[in-house]
Each structure stands twice: as structure tokens, then as C-alpha cells.
Amino acid sequence: SSHLQKKRRAATARRQHLKSAMLQLAVTEIEKEAAAKEVEKQNYLAEHCPPLSLPGSMQELQELCKKLHAKIESVDEERYDTEVKLQKTNKELEDLSQKLFDLRGKFKRPPLRRVRMSADAMLRALLGSKHKVCMDLRANLKQVKKEDTEKEKDLRDVGDWRKNIEEKSGMEGRKKMFEAGE
Numbered sequence: 632s633s634h635l636q637k638k639r640r641a642a643t644a645r646r647q648h649l650k651s652a653m654l655q656l657a658v659t660e661i662e663k664e665a666a667a668k669e670v671e672k673q674n675y676l677a678e679h680c681p682p683l684s685l686p687g688s689m690q691e692l693q694e695l696c697k698k699l700h701a702k703i704e705s706v707d708e709e710r711y712d713t714e715v716k717l718q719k720t721n722k723e724l725e726d727l728s729q730k731l732f733d734l735r736g737k738f739k740r741p742p743l744r745r746v747r748m749s750a751d752a753m754l755r756a757l758l759g760s761k762h763k764v765c766m767d768l769r770a771n772l773k774q775v776k777k778e779d780t781e782k783e784k785d786l787r788d789v790g791d792w793r794k795n796i797e798e799k800s801g802m803e804g805r806k807k808m809f810e811a812g813e
Contacts, residue, residue: 686692748756 686695
């Protein structure tokens with residue numbers, strides 16, 4: 632059994648090692664991704680936002696402000712359009728996911744109500760118009776022959792066993808049995 636325990640411990644240790652290796656790999660991947668995003672952001676800003684040089688005169692400053700306002704408006708419109716596109720895409724994704732879900736047949740079952748139903752009604756529901764067999768339970772009962780009723784009558788004549796026991800119990804019963812024995 633110690634061999635088995637050693638084997639188990641080795642497997643557990645290996646599993647732990649693999650887990651930590653995978654986590655380490657994931658961490659480095661996430662760091663790489665973040666660095667790449669930062670580089671991308673810097674490139675975008677360098678391209679779209681040249682360094683700001685403030686002009687000296689009031690006239691030039693006002694012109695710069697107008698330009699900046701126009702730029703802000705166009706960027707805002709772009710952002711709005713992108714948001715709308717994103718919402719539309721998300722909605723499409725949701726609809727497609729729902730379709731997939733429905734196609735797989737993993738829809739929620741509606742709560743079923745209990746319904747009292749006769750055997751005939753059940754067969755009619757299952758077989759439709761093909762249902763001809765009548766499940767009249769009384770018709771399927773076994774016919775009782777007259778001889779059987781005679782036997783039962785004999786049994787009834789023997790009487791209730793409780794009365795017999797009561798009659799034979801106690802001193803009175805013993806006296807009767809003694810007299811009957813004579």
C-alpha cells in the first residue's frame with residue numbers, strides 16, 4: 632500500500648507542478664498582452680494626437696480652440712457610432728446564442744400539471760383515431776363460477792372464528808368441550 636501512496640503523492644505533486652507552470656505561463660501571456668496594448672495605444676496617440684504647440688497670439692489661440700472643438704465633435708460621433716455598432720453586434724450574438732441553445736434542445740421544460748385521465752382517454756391521446764381497444768375494466772374481470780360461491784357458503788357456515796375461540800375459552804368452554812367429549 633505504501634507503493635500506492637507514493638504513486639498518488641507523485642501524481643499529486645506532478646499535478647501541482649503542472650498547475651503552477653500553467654499559471655506562470657498565463658501570467659506572462661497577460662503581461663505580454665498588456666505591453667502590446669500599451670504600445671498600440673502610444674502609436675495611435677502619436678498618429679492621431681500630434682504634440683501640442685501653443686501659439687502666441689490671441690487670434691491663433693482661438694483658431695486652435697475651434698480646431699480642437701471640431702476634432703472633439705468628430706471623435707464623439709465616431710465613439711457613438713462605434714458604441715451603436717457594438718450594441719448591435721452584442722444583440723446579434725445574444726440572438727445567435729439563443730438559437731444555438733434552442734437547437735441543442737436545452738430549453739427549460741414547462742412545469743407540468745397533473746391531470747386525472749382514464750385508461751381510455753390515455754390510449755386515445757397516445758394512439759389517436761387508431762384507438763379501438765376499450766379498456767372497460769369491469770369487462771375484463773374474471774367470471775365467478777357457481778361452484779366457487781358454494782364453497783364460500785360452506786366456509787361462511789363454519790362461522791366466525793372469533794366466536795368459536797370465545798366459546799372454547801375459559802371454564803365455560805372447557806365444560807362444553809368435556810360434555811361434548813362424553
